Amino acid sequence: MNERLPSVESRETPKTVLDYLRNKHATIMNDYRTPDGHYSEHCGLIAIDIAKLLLASGRQPYIAKVSEDVREGGIIRSKTLSPTIYEGRVTWGAHQVCCCDGQAFDPMIDGPVAVEDYTRTVFGEDVEMEVLIPHEQIEEFINR
16 A cells, blocks of 8 residues: 655755755766666665665655556556656656655756646656555655
């Protein structure tokens, strides 16, 4: 059963998070590759890095999973997710993003965006999101 995403709560984003988003945005513009271009970035690791910064600021972040099953001719498969900034060059079957206080934090976009607007902003369409790692378990997950 899907856990509902927490509602919006207005809070100022910590500077450490904004700096991270800005710096990482500059490096992932190369089709979601590491700065040297040899490896693909990993959304789960990026989400954890952001969660650590939010935890250090006294926040309660969680990791959300963006994915949706589609049925085609009796077969169920993952919906193809294609971030609009990559113009079809990068696609996934699922994506992870750090969320907190009603906002999603993803370096593919300039700054935080309301959770309810996140998938339309990043993928150009509404896609299902669910809590993958709730805030009550995030510290334990990071520290293991």
